[in-house]
Amino acid sequence: MRSRSADAPSATGKTMIEYASPPYKIALVAPYGNLSAMFARVAEGLPCSLAVRMGVALEEAVAAARQLINSEQPEVICSRGGSADYIQSQVDVPVVTVSTTALDLLRVLLPFQGKIHKAAFFNYQEPLPEVQAVARALGMEIREYLFHTREEKSSRMLEAAAEGAQLGVGGALVAGMRELCGVDGIVLEAGEDAVRRALREAFAIARIRRVELQRQARTMTILNTIAEGIMVTDENNALTLINPAAENILQIKADEAVGRDARDVVPNTRTWNVLHNGTSELNELQDINGQTIVTNRVPIRMNGRSIGVVCTFAGAERIRQAEQRLRGRQRAHGFEARWRLADILTRNAGMKELKKLAAGYAETDASVLIQGESGSGKELFAQGMHLASRRAAAPFVAVNCAAIPPSLLESELFGYEEGAFTGARRKGKAGYFELAHEGTLFLDEISEMPYHLQARLLRVLQEREVMRVGGAQMIPIDVRIICATNRNLQALAARGLFRQDLFYRCNVLPLHIPPLRERGNDILYLACHFLRKAARGAACTGLDREALDKELGDLLREHAWPGNVRELANVMERLALISGLFPQRSLRELFSRTRAQESGPCVCGGSDPFTPPPPDSGETLREIARRAEYEAITRQLSACNGDYARAARRLGISRVSLWRKLRERPNIAETEEDGGDSSMK
Structure with missing residues (x-):
C-alpha cells in the first residue's frame, strides 16, 4: 500500500497539501511460527509497524494479546481462527481473523x-x-x-x-x-493471499478507527470545554454522558451518575416525559440545588422513535450576564475615552493637585460632580478618571443633557421596549445606562435635566437598576456616574430648581476646575502648545515661548477668556493660519486683528485680505477670493526672496499651481489708483 505524496495533484488538478499519517500499528498473535514469517514478508514496505507474539492459541492467545496492548498499543490485532475469536471476546481492540479457505x-x-x-x-x-x-x-x-x-x-x-x-x-x-x-x-x-487480505482489512479498520477516534476527541473536547451543561440519556432513561459543566451545575460526579436513571440523579428532570412523548422542551426554567437554570430537552430520534434525550442547561444568572455583555459590545461600539489625566497639560500648581485628586477619585466607584466654566476641560477630567479606573476597558458613554430634547431624554437614558410609543424601534432600544454597563456614564450639563427625570435618575443611582420606558422588568446595571455642570448646582438646589437629594447623591466626590484666567502661567504655556500644534510646519513665526511672551504675553493675560481653554485653542489655531499667510505681520498685530474680528466687523480700508470689500465694490465672491489668494502668494514670494519652490512648499501647493495662480492676476489697478497698498504693512 502506498500513500499519496504531500504535494500530489487532486482530481481537480489543484495541488493538495496532505500531512503524512503515522504507520498503522498492527499486532499479530500467531499460533505457529510460519504465520509470523509470512506476515513479516507481506508487510515489508507497507505503512505499518508489526508486533508479534508466536506459539500461542485460544486462551493463551488472549493473555498474549493483552500484553501487546499494554506494551505496543496496537490499533488492530490479527490472529488465526479460534484464537482470533477468543481475543475479540476479551479485548476492546478490533481483531482481524486470518481466514483459511x-x-x-x-x-x-x-x-x-x-x-x-x-x-x-x-x-x-x-x-x-x-x-x-x-x-x-x-x-x-x-x-x-x-x-x-x-x-x-x-x-x-x-x-x-x-x-x-x-x-x-x-x-x-x-x-x-x-x-x-x-x-x-x-x-x-494460511496462504499469502489470506495474509494480504487480512492486512488490507486491518489497514481499513485502523484508518476508520483513527477517523472515529479523532471525531470522538473533538467531540469530547467540545463537551468538556463548553460552558453549558450537557447531559444525555439512552432509550431506558439511563444517563450515558455528563460533561464537566453539568457536573458543576448539578453538583454530581459523572462516574457515579452514568448508568443510573436520570430521575434518580437530577431533581425535577423531565427526560422521561420527553423520551416517551418525543416533544422537545426549550428554554424551560428548572430549580436545581437552590439555583434557577434554563434548560433545553431534545429527544434523539432514529427510525421514527426516541432512543434518548439530550439536555443542555445553564444558570439563568450567567445567561443574563452574558446577554448584557454581548448587548454592550454590540451597541456600545465607539463609546471610548481618548484622553488620560496625563494628557491634561498644566504648569499650575493648583491644577496639578486637581489631577492628583482626580487620580484618587478614579480608584473608587463613587459618583463624581465636576463643576467648572464652559471650555475648562470637564470632559477631559471625566475621560481621564475613566481610563485610570478598573473600568478602563469598558464603555465610556458621554451624554449632554442640554443637547437632547426633554421629550426624548428619558427614552435615551433609560431605553424603551417595542411599542412603548409611536415611532419606537422594533425590539426596543437599550438606553445609555445599559450601554455603559460595567463602564462610566458621563452626564454633562446635568443641571439642565428636567425635574421629573431627576427622580428617576436618583432611583437608578440608589438601586443600581433601570426599567425601560414601556417595560415591566428591572434591569440590573453596574455603572460609575460622573456628572458635570457649568452652573452652581448647590445654589440651584437651594432655589428648588434641582433636587437636593440628587445633588448630594451626585456630589459624593466634588471636583472644581478653575477658569483659565485663574491659572496664571498656564495661559502662555497652553497658547504656545496650541500654536505649535496648529502650525503643522507652516511659516508661523514666534512659536517659542519667549517670543510669544514678549509679543503677546500681556494681551493673553489681560483677556478674560470666557471660553477658557477651548477659546484659547481656537484663537491660536486661527493665529497660526494667519501668521503663515502673512509672515511680515507681527503676532501682536495679527492677534489684535483676530480679537477685533471676534468683537465685530472690521472697517479697515485697502486691499487687506482680512478686510472684506465695501458692499458697493461690485466684486463677486470669486474675485474677492482670487484677490486674497494673489496677495497671499505675492507676500510669500517676498518673504522667500523670490524662491518660487520654497514659497510653493510654504503655501502647500505645487510650483505649477503657483505659476498658474500668478498668471490669473486679478485686476487691482483701480485699487492702486486710489492709493491703496496691496501688502500688509
Whole structure:
C-alpha cells in the first residue's frame, strides 16, 4: 500500500497539501511460527509497524494479546481462527481473523492424494465451505469436526481417531494429535493471499478507527470545554454522558451518575416525559440545588422513535450576564475615552493637585460632580478618571443633557421596549445606562435635566437598576456616574430648581476646575502648545515661548477668556493660519486683528485680505477670493526672496499651481489708483 505524496495533484488538478499519517500499528498473535514469517514478508514496505507474539492459541492467545496492548498499543490485532475469536471476546481492540479457505486445505492434502483415504478436518465453530468439493477432487473422505474450546478439540481428535481417520488437519493444536491418539496431524497454514487480505482489512479498520477516534476527541473536547451543561440519556432513561459543566451545575460526579436513571440523579428532570412523548422542551426554567437554570430537552430520534434525550442547561444568572455583555459590545461600539489625566497639560500648581485628586477619585466607584466654566476641560477630567479606573476597558458613554430634547431624554437614558410609543424601534432600544454597563456614564450639563427625570435618575443611582420606558422588568446595571455642570448646582438646589437629594447623591466626590484666567502661567504655556500644534510646519513665526511672551504675553493675560481653554485653542489655531499667510505681520498685530474680528466687523480700508470689500465694490465672491489668494502668494514670494519652490512648499501647493495662480492676476489697478497698498504693512 502506498500513500499519496504531500504535494500530489487532486482530481481537480489543484495541488493538495496532505500531512503524512503515522504507520498503522498492527499486532499479530500467531499460533505457529510460519504465520509470523509470512506476515513479516507481506508487510515489508507497507505503512505499518508489526508486533508479534508466536506459539500461542485460544486462551493463551488472549493473555498474549493483552500484553501487546499494554506494551505496543496496537490499533488492530490479527490472529488465526479460534484464537482470533477468543481475543475479540476479551479485548476492546478490533481483531482481524486470518481466514483459511478450501484452497488452503487442498494445498495441504494434495501431497497425500492416493496415500490415505480418510482425513479429519478440525475447524473452529463454523464449517468451511466446499470441504466436500476438495474431498471429491482428491478422491478421499474428509470429515469436518467443529470445536469451541481446547478440551473440546482434544475430544474431537480422539473421536476422529476412533472413527478411523488416517490424518488430522487443523490449527496449531493438531500438531500434538500423534501424542494424543497416535494419528499424524498437519497444521493448516494460511496462504499469502489470506495474509494480504487480512492486512488490507486491518489497514481499513485502523484508518476508520483513527477517523472515529479523532471525531470522538473533538467531540469530547467540545463537551468538556463548553460552558453549558450537557447531559444525555439512552432509550431506558439511563444517563450515558455528563460533561464537566453539568457536573458543576448539578453538583454530581459523572462516574457515579452514568448508568443510573436520570430521575434518580437530577431533581425535577423531565427526560422521561420527553423520551416517551418525543416533544422537545426549550428554554424551560428548572430549580436545581437552590439555583434557577434554563434548560433545553431534545429527544434523539432514529427510525421514527426516541432512543434518548439530550439536555443542555445553564444558570439563568450567567445567561443574563452574558446577554448584557454581548448587548454592550454590540451597541456600545465607539463609546471610548481618548484622553488620560496625563494628557491634561498644566504648569499650575493648583491644577496639578486637581489631577492628583482626580487620580484618587478614579480608584473608587463613587459618583463624581465636576463643576467648572464652559471650555475648562470637564470632559477631559471625566475621560481621564475613566481610563485610570478598573473600568478602563469598558464603555465610556458621554451624554449632554442640554443637547437632547426633554421629550426624548428619558427614552435615551433609560431605553424603551417595542411599542412603548409611536415611532419606537422594533425590539426596543437599550438606553445609555445599559450601554455603559460595567463602564462610566458621563452626564454633562446635568443641571439642565428636567425635574421629573431627576427622580428617576436618583432611583437608578440608589438601586443600581433601570426599567425601560414601556417595560415591566428591572434591569440590573453596574455603572460609575460622573456628572458635570457649568452652573452652581448647590445654589440651584437651594432655589428648588434641582433636587437636593440628587445633588448630594451626585456630589459624593466634588471636583472644581478653575477658569483659565485663574491659572496664571498656564495661559502662555497652553497658547504656545496650541500654536505649535496648529502650525503643522507652516511659516508661523514666534512659536517659542519667549517670543510669544514678549509679543503677546500681556494681551493673553489681560483677556478674560470666557471660553477658557477651548477659546484659547481656537484663537491660536486661527493665529497660526494667519501668521503663515502673512509672515511680515507681527503676532501682536495679527492677534489684535483676530480679537477685533471676534468683537465685530472690521472697517479697515485697502486691499487687506482680512478686510472684506465695501458692499458697493461690485466684486463677486470669486474675485474677492482670487484677490486674497494673489496677495497671499505675492507676500510669500517676498518673504522667500523670490524662491518660487520654497514659497510653493510654504503655501502647500505645487510650483505649477503657483505659476498658474500668478498668471490669473486679478485686476487691482483701480485699487492702486486710489492709493491703496496691496501688502500688509
